[in-house]
Amino acid sequence: MSDAIDAMDLKLLRELKENSRENIATLSKKLGIPRTTVHYRIKKLINEGIIEKFTIKPNYKKLNLGTTAFILARYDPEFGLSQREVAKKIAQIEGVHEVHIIAGEWDLLIKIRASSAEEIGKVVVDKLREVKGVGQTVTMVSFVTVKEEL
Structure with a gap:
């Protein structure tokens, strides 16, 4: 990695794990950092391979795979x-x-x-x-x- 991840990156990762569709403005408010910083940090985590992809979590019971x-x-x-x-x-x-x-x-x-x-x-x-x-x-x-x- 070019830059080490810090505590804020870890908080951001936790938020994205909980809801990867959360918009940047909401993440900014939750984390207490500017929207541009949230955007920059997400891009950095993607570019460094820490975030590999954004995905969904299916409800397997509703898909008859319970x-x-x-x-x-x-x-x-x-x-x-x-x-x-x-x-x-x-x-x-x-x-x-x-x-x-x-x-x-x-x-x-x-x-x-x-x-x-x-x-x-x-x-x-x-x-x-x-x-x-x-x-x-x-x-x-x-x-x-x-x-x-x-």
């Missing part, structure tokens, strides 16, 4: 694919929202959203387990999400 599950998977090198290649293939499956290569007893952590536990089961059995390079899996369905950030 059931979330986390799947732990073991990587099986038998098929000649790298762990990264397997992760990329998994990421292409409809319903998969996150894929992480992790350390520990398991190799991959996968987040799936669907309309029901039954639908998640279909994704796991019919699609995920069919990916060459996926070994054993364990599925954990979430009862309730207490905190989730973008």
